[in-house]
Amino acid sequence: MSRVVVTGLGAVSACGLGADVLTDATQTGVSGVKPIHFGDLDAQRVKTAARLSEADLVQVLGEKPHRMREPVAEYALTAAREAVAQAGLTEEHFGDSCGVSIGSGFGGGQTLNINYLKLGREGSMRLDPMSVPKIMNNAAASWVSMEFGATGPALCLATACSSGSQSIGMAYQMIASGQVERCLAGGSEACLESGVFRVWELLRVMTAEQNRPFSKDRNGMTLGEGAGVLVLESLESAEARGATILCELVGFGTNSDAGDLLRPDPKRAAACMRMALKSAGLTPADIGYVNAHGTGTVANDVNEVTALRDVFGEGLDGLDVSSTKPIHGHALGAAGALEMIVAIGALQRQSVPPTINFTEVDPKIDIDPVANVAKPKQLGAVMSNSLAFGGINATLIAKAYEHS
Amino acid sequence: MSTDRDTLTRDLLEMVAQEGMVEPSEITPQRKLEELDIQSADFVMILMAIEEKYGAYVSVDNELTDVVTVQDLLDLAISKIEEHQAAQA
Numbered sequence: 001m002s003r004v005v006v007t008g009l010g011a012v013s014a015c016g017l018g019a020d021v022l023t024d025a026t027q028t029g030v031s032g033v034k035p036i037h038f039g040d041l042d043a044q045r046v047k048t049a050a051r052l053s054e055a056d057l058v059q060v061l062g063e064k065p066h067r068m069r070e071p072v073a074e075y076a077l078t079a080a081r082e083a084v085a086q087a088g089l090t091e092e093h094f095g096d097s098c099g100v101s102i103g104s105g106f107g108g109g110q111t112l113n114i115n116y117l118k119l120g121r122e123g124s125m126r127l128d129p130m131s132v133p134k135i136m137n138n139a140a141a142s143w144v145s146m147e148f149g150a151t152g153p154a155l156c157l158a159t160a161c162s163s164g165s166q167s168i169g170m171a172y173q174m175i176a177s178g179q180v181e182r183c184l185a186g187g188s189e190a191c192l193e194s195g196v197f198r199v200w201e202l203l204r205v206m207t208a209e210q211n212r213p214f215s216k217d218r219n220g221m222t223l224g225e226g227a228g229v230l231v232l233e234s235l236e237s238a239e240a241r242g243a244t245i246l247c248e249l250v251g252f253g254t255n256s257d258a259g260d261l262l263r264p265d266p267k268r269a270a271a272c273m274r275m276a277l278k279s280a281g282l283t284p285a286d287i288g289y290v291n292a293h294g295t296g297t298v299a300n301d302v303n304e305v306t307a308l309r310d311v312f313g314e315g316l317d318g319l320d321v322s323s324t325k326p327i328h329g330h331a332l333g334a335a336g337a338l339e340m341i342v343a344i345g346a347l348q349r350q351s352v353p354p355t356i357n358f359t360e361v362d363p364k365i366d367i368d369p370v371a372n373v374a375k376p377k378q379l380g381a382v383m384s385n386s387l388a389f390g391g392i393n394a395t396l397i398a399k400a401y402e403h404s
Numbered sequence: 405m406s407t408d409r410d411t412l413t414r415d416l417l418e419m420v421a422q423e424g425m426v427e428p429s430e431i432t433p434q435r436k437l438e439e440l441d442i443q444s445a446d447f448v449m450i451l452m453a454i455e456e457k458y459g460a461y462v463s464v465d466n467e468l469t470d471v472v473t474v475q476d477l478l479d480l481a482i483s484k485i486e487e488h489q490a491a492q493a
Contacts (some may be wrong), residue, residue: 045461070479072487086434262444322418 003400004175004250008231009341010079010186012060014050014224018082020290022228022338023345026324026353033211033222033329040194046206048143049191050224058212069143070108070128071190075227076140077147080184084148087231088243089182091149097237099152100184102146102172102229103163106191107137113177113193127231133283134307140188140227152180158333161293163187164228165336165394168251171232172360173377181237186337186389197223205297211330213294213323213355214301214369216362223291224329228337245401247344250381251280257391261286263299264387269307272393275383277311280381280397284312287319288379288398289352291343292369293322293387295330304387305365320377322355322370323339336386336394343382343400351376412485416478419457423449433475440474452480460488 011018014032015025025032029376033217036049041195052060060078061071067078080102089098111134115127121192133139138156145154155165164187171185191197200206200223207220238245257265276286313317324342331338346352351374358371381399421428424442431440442450444464451462460483462468469475 043459062471201461202448202452204448204462207465208461217466219465219467234449298469 001176002178002234002236003248004172004229004232005193005235005238006070006246006250006398007091007233007238008083009024009246010082010086010229011226011338011341012052012075012078012228013331013338014052014381015328016061017056017078019341020330022341023349025347026327027340027351028343029327029354029356029372029374031327033326035084036192036387038194038197041198044210044301045201048222049192050222050331053226061137061141068133068186070110070134071145072104072108073140075190076144076188076229078103078264079186079227079229080144080147083229083231084186087229093182093241094149096151097181098148098150098334099171099174099180100141100150100173101155101183101185102141102144102166103157103159103187103333104189104258105158105160105163106141106189106196107158108139108190109136109193111194112136112404113195116195126330142183148184150184159392160388160390161282161330161332161335161341162386162388162392162394163333163336164338165340165384165396168230168232168256168337168340168396169254169394172249172252174234175234176320182233184229185232186227186229187334189332189334190225191222192225207296210328210357212294212357212359213292213325213367214305214362214367215358216360218298220297221325221330224331225330226328226334226338228334230337247347247398248401249396250399251276252395252398253279254392254394257393259391261391262389265391266303266310268308268391269303269385269387269393270280270310273307273311273383273395276383276395276397282381282397285304285382285384286381287348288377289343289382290319290321291339291346291384292323293323294325294355296323297327300387302365304385305367320352320370320375321367322353324353326355336384340384340390340398342395343384347382347398347400348378350379405462409482412482413478416481419453420474420477423453431474433473433478435474436472437474437477444451454485458482458488
C-alpha cells in the first residue's frame with residue numbers, strides 16, 4: 001500500500017476564492033453567510049445562504065456564461081486549477097496516472113430550474129438544448145478531467161452530504177492500491193436555485209435565523225455552495241517530482257446506516273469513525289481536532305455528539321470539536337471537501353477553528369465546542385466527518401507529514 | 405391583531421386531522437401524536453399547511469423535538485403564528 005499525501009488545495013466558497021481564504025475565514029470566524037432573494041418565490045421564508053459574492057461569481061463564471069457549463073462545473077474547475085497550480089502539476093503528470101473523483105449531491109441545478117420555470121410559466125418547448133450534458137451529475141468531474149487531460153478513472157459519487165468526503169476517500173483508496181499515482185478529488189455544489197431552495201424550506205431543516213451548531217438555541221442549518229478540490233498523490237510520486245507535501249491523508253472510513261433515510265444512527269457514525277481510525281493505524285487519543293458534520297439541526301447534533309462520546313470517551317478528553325458550517329454554510333456535496341480543507345488548514349496553522357454563533361451549552365448533548373474564537377493547539381492528526389441523508393457516513397483523517 | 409385563540413385552535417386541529425390523515429373525532433388535545441400514528445412525514449405536511457395559511461415558518465428542530473401531544477403541537481404552532489403576526493404588524 002502506498003502512503004497518500006496532499007500536495008494541493010483549492011476552494012470556492014461563500015468565504016471567497018481560494019483555500020487560504022477559506023481557512024482564514026474559518027480561523028478568524030468571519031461568516032460568508034449573506035442575504036439571498038429569489039424573485040421566483042412568492043413567499044421566501046429563509047432569507048440567508050452562504051452564497052458566493054457577486055464579484056466572485058463574475059470571476060468564476062465570466063461575464064458571459066459558458067454554453068456547456070453550469071456553475072457546479074465552473075466552481076469545480078476553479079478549485080481544481082488552484083489545487084493543481086499549488087501542487088505544481090504539469091502536463092506529464094496527468095494522462096492515465098491521474099484520476100478525478102469529484103462528487104456532487106445535486107449536479108446542475110440551474111438549467112433544470114430555468115427549464116421548469118419556462119415550461120411551467122410559458123409552456124415553452126424552447127428549452128436549453130444542452131440541458132442534459134449541463135445537468136448530469138458527472139459534468140463537473142468530466143470537465144475537470146478534460147481541462148487537465150486526466151485520463152485515469154473519473155468518478156462522481158452522488159451521496160448527498162457525504163459526496164465530497166467519499167470522493168476524497170475513493171481517491172485515497174485508488175492511490176493507496178497503486179491504481180493511479182495521483183487524483184484530483186473533492187466535491188462541488190451549486191444548489192442555490194429557487195426551486196431547490198424551496199424544497200429545502202419545505203423539509204424545514206433550514207433556520208430562518210442564524211446557524212448555531214451544538215448551541216442550545218439551534219434551529220437548523222444554513223445552505224451553502226462551492227467546491228473543494230485536493231491534489232492527492234502517492235508519497236513516492238510526490239517525492240519523485242520534489243513536490244511540497246502539505247500533509248498526509250492517513251485514514252478513511254465509510255459505511256451505511258441501512259436504517260432510516262433521514263434519521264441518523266449514532267452507532268453507525270461511531271463505527272465509521274472507528275473504521276477511519278483503524279485504517280489510519282491511530283487511536284482516538286491521537287486525534288486533536290474533529291471538524292464535525294455539525295449542521296445545527298437537532299437530529300444531527302444529538303446523533304454526532306453521541307457518536308463522538310462513543311468513540312472518544314464520555315468526557316471527550318483532549319479532543320476539540322467544532323463545526324465551521326456557520327462560516328461556509330452547508331455546501332452539501334462540496335461540504336466534505338471544503339471541511340477537509342478547513343481541517344487541513346487547522347493542522348497547518350496549529351489552530352482549531354471556532355463554531356461561531358454559539359451562545360449556550362445544550363444540556364441535551366452537554367458539549368462545549370471550541371466556540372466563537374479559534375484555539376491555538378498542537379495538532380498531530382485531525383478528523384472530518386460527513387453524515388449524509390440516506391444514512392451514508394464518511395470520515396477522513398489527515399496527519400502532519402513525517403518523513404520516515 | 406391576534407387571531408382569536410379558540411378559532412385558531414379549532415382551525416389547527418382540523419389541519420392536523422387533514423394533513424395527518426386522522427379522523428377528526430379521534431383528535432383531542434391530550435392525545436399523543438404517536439398514538440395517532442402521526443409521523444415525521446406528516447409533521448412536515450402539517451407545518452407546510454401552517455405556513456400556507458398563516459405564513460409562519462417552523463423548522464423541524466429543537467422545539468419540535470419536545471412535542472409529544474396534540475396540545476404541545478398546538479401550543480408551538482400558536483406561539484409561532486403569534487410571533488409571525490407580531491413581526492408583520
